[in-house]
Amino acid sequence: MSAAAGKARPEEFDDDLLVIERFLHGDAAAFEQLYRKYYDKVFAIAKGVLLDSDEAADAVQEIFTLVYRHLRRFDRRSRFSTWLFRVAVNRSIQQARKVRYKSRQVPLDEASGRESMDETHEEPADPRIQEALAKLPPADRAILTLFYWDELSLQEIGASMGCSVNAAKTRLYRARERFRAAYEEASA
């Protein structure tokens, strides 16, 4: 079973729409519910693109601020999470281009304050991963983050990045090849 097929999800009702309706009708706590629900994923996107925990935390606040102000513009043609990830990817890439991440390479584990504490994967964190990611352009880091860390399907990645499924598949393949080359270079 391929990864894309394995991540394919049937169309189901978006529970977030009810929360959004509550928020739009004046329930401020409803947005806090959305914020807590998607904080980790948005943080992962921001950190995967920016490669810095502090900047990722600031970026998350900016991303949710944008969503907070423009939630009325959400047209409900896609899932809220897809729309949110698209905002997160675009904002993180913009921030990454602005910051021009170069020398400020804080190890991912050090920034997050834990090492090899992931409950799902017990493999130790590899500094070559961060080194290889740092060599990639922000768009490649974004698509790798969405696929490997946020575990989105190709359909969701395409919607989050504003492209078709095939385009997302091609972008992912190229980003993966560039990452492998950078990883092997770091391993050498």
Place this chain on the structure above:
Amino acid sequence: MNRIPPDVDRLMWALADNPEPNALDEFERRYPAYVGELGKRIDMVRRMRGTPLKPDANRPVPPFRPVPAAPEWSRPVSAAAFGLLLLVLATASYFATRWYLRPEPPSPVPVVEHPRLERPGVPEVVYAPPKRFEAPRPAEPKSETEQLAPLSIRLERVPLSAALGAIAEQAGLKLVLAPGFERIDATVDLDLAEVRPMDAFEMLGRRYGFTAFYQGNREVLVIPATPSDPSAPEGQPPREGQPAERPDQSPPPMNDLLRTDPQGDQGAEFGRIRCYTAV
């Protein structure tokens, strides 16, 4: 990795992303040459996924604090400030250019003060600046007609043409009478005293209707006036024995021509013409 077939490459990535044991066994059986490469990719993907990107699970999610947006008035104020800055730069550029391109003021002559020599018994000599030399202006050259010498002549009861001829002869001029002059049939008495010849011609022309032109080279052309000529005498053409301008029987007028000596200062009378039509 160009030597790896594309389908095998895609298959290896799929297995690396989702390494199911049965699928791995099947791949090892079918593509034993790429088992090593597949192992690298599986290890890389596993390490990549093992690198945590999510925040610390022990750390609570920070509260949502919206980032304050830029105030609404910031854009107009920024635009106004930018415009003001451009205006200031333009004004400064204008004055700087004007100052740079200003005309050079005339450089003053430096005043050098020499120490006065204090010598007993030596008189101080003061040199006055030399006055500007002004050459005497040459006198205006007189015209050729003015160079003709005044003449005095007295004639009684002679035809006008004869009178003009006498004047020209005495002045040394060649008189040319234009056709039509014979229509002027007049007999005149003439008394000239120190009168220039052209003045005499002019006076007589006014009275009897002709104009004398000095042609140069001591030649005078006399042209009678046509009836529409403003130089023609008023009233009827003069007839012999009748006053030219005064049809009534009043005494003939006496024409005095006074000229002012251009070189003199009191306007002394130096010529007189007495002319009247003989009755």
